[in-house]
Amino acid sequence: xxxxxxxxQVSVMSGVSAAADICIIGAGVSGLTAGKALKxxxxxxxxxxxxSNIGGMWRYENDSGTSSAYRSxxxxxxxxxxxxxxxxxxxxxxxxxxxxxxxxxxxRYAETFGLHDSIRFRTRVERVEPDGxxxxxxxxxxxxxxxxxxxxxxxxxxxxxNGHLSDPKYPDFPGDFSGTQSHSHHYRKADPYEDQTVLVVxxxxxxxxxxxxxxRRARQVLLSTRRSAWIMPKYIAGLPTDRWLGFMVRKLKLPxxxxxxxLRHVARLAIGNQERxxxxxxxxxxxxxxxxxxxxxxxYLGHGWIRMKPNVELLDGEEVLFTDGTREQxxxxxxxxxxxxxxxxxxxGVFSIQDARPPALYRRIVSRDHPGLFFTGLVQxxxxxxxxxxxxxxxxxxxxxxxxxxxxxxxxxxxxxRHRGNVAKRYLNAxxxxxxxxxxxxxxxxNKDMQGK
Numbered sequence: 001x002x003x004x005x006x007x008x009q010v011s012v013m014s015g016v017s018a019a020a021d022i023c024i025i026g027a028g029v030s031g032l033t034a035g036k037a038l039k040x041x042x043x044x045x046x047x048x049x050x051x052s053n054i055g056g057m058w059r060y061e062n063d064s065g066t067s068s069a070y071r072s073x074x075x076x077x078x079x080x081x082x083x084x085x086x087x088x089x090x091x092x093x094x095x096x097x098x099x100x101x102x103x104x105x106x107x108r109y110a111e112t113f114g115l116h117d118s119i120r121f122r123t124r125v126e127r128v129e130p131d132g133x134x135x136x137x138x139x140x141x142x143x144x145x146x147x148x149x150x151x152x153x154x155x156x157x158x159x160x161x162n163g164h165l166s167d168p169k170y171p172d173f174p175g176d177f178s179g180t181q182s183h184s185h186h187y188r189k190a191d192p193y194e195d196q197t198v199l200v201v202x203x204x205x206x207x208x209x210x211x212x213x214x215x216r217r218a219r220q221v222l223l224s225t226r227r228s229a230w231i232m233p234k235y236i237a238g239l240p241t242d243r244w245l246g247f248m249v250r251k252l253k254l255p256x257x258x259x260x261x262x263l264r265h266v267a268r269l270a271i272g273n274q275e276r277x278x279x280x281x282x283x284x285x286x287x288x289x290x291x292x293x294x295x296x297x298x299x300y301l302g303h304g305w306i307r308m309k310p311n312v313e314l315l316d317g318e319e320v321l322f323t324d325g326t327r328e329q330x331x332x333x334x335x336x337x338x339x340x341x342x343x344x345x346x347x348x349g350v351f352s353i354q355d356a357r358p359p360a361l362y363r364r365i366v367s368r369d370h371p372g373l374f375f376t377g378l379v380q381x382x383x384x385x386x387x388x389x390x391x392x393x394x395x396x397x398x399x400x401x402x403x404x405x406x407x408x409x410x411x412x413x414x415x416x417x418r419h420r421g422n423v424a425k426r427y428l429n430a431x432x433x434x435x436x437x438x439x440x441x442x443x444x445x446x447n448k449d450m451q452g453k
Contacts, residue, residue: 021044024045029056029058033376036113041401048119049064050125054110054116055106072189075096075097078095079096083105124142135155137153160373161376164377168183168335169337169339169340170335171312177333179318183334183336184202184206185339187210197221204290209294212294222330224309224310224322228282229290229291237270241293260382277297288427310322311323353434355431364379364442365396376389376392391446422438
């Protein structure tokens, strides 16, 4: 068998199906949704997860080590727009669910549709490699028996569903810092920062959430931004902001960029001019980026609990020098600077992602060069992810059950290049937007495929 060594053995593992020729890696939102769609289509599959239970990043302190959830985390999409179409979130839950409430909903979903039986937990996927015959060798090792031989199973198709928020990206600032440094991926609660001056680098949703959380315990919180961002409230006139956006797109039939631009003007009436609070006006229009959602940031800036700073120029012992020439004495730095999209079990020659260049995936799902390699959840929409992952899952199930036939490689190339061109025109040329999709347009493409149009 290609790629095997003396410590590997081929076997049928307990807890997996001898009949399955499809493998799903990951039992978070994307993996569970893919599993349900395959089960509904009557397609057998095996699922492997590094942790001891389902949930992925939504399981706080997941023993997989891959969760970036912090104690105060609440989801940024409202309950009304978040759920699977066939498994709604109960109305008695709040508009914005906590990580614990999201996890409870995932657990109910898995229990309702009987998804646990196909999942093998505490299993590390060490390598996924082509077998030379159009299939895949998946090298597996039990987490609790790291010295045991790897077990290898052959699959026709592998679905990668392990997420893209687990490999922290750090900026390369010159100099040395004598305080503590960490990434937002490892942040859990504010207690360790009691009475300290803390610098948070970044201005995305996690950066702002963490800055607000810290401000309740720290002596001072500084928030540093290189490019700034548009700040949007979570509520406008008492309704979740994404419901306003959904109304403009679905009911008023406005294009998403136009709707987002209009919504910014509405939001300004509610929260005022962000520049007055020290948040620089971005040079780019709001429709070219992900706005940062926060009901609290401007208020905390107004109270002085958080202070804005420009980009870091130099780390200098106990101090940080900023690009405007100011210096601050800082006890700790938390980098909320995003993630690298990496797949340690895949050889880069098989698949990798380059910063600021959308990957070579047909319909953002199927590898152009290895059509038996599928990805789900490897998208970043403006709007909720779960409903989009559900559409991806049904599309994959139809492909894998034979209802949809993939086009020739030339047509895949054309579709991929069209998407890359659209991303380049619409969004900022930055790594953060490598996986960007327009929810409405992308969902429409997948639905047309499923309808045979």
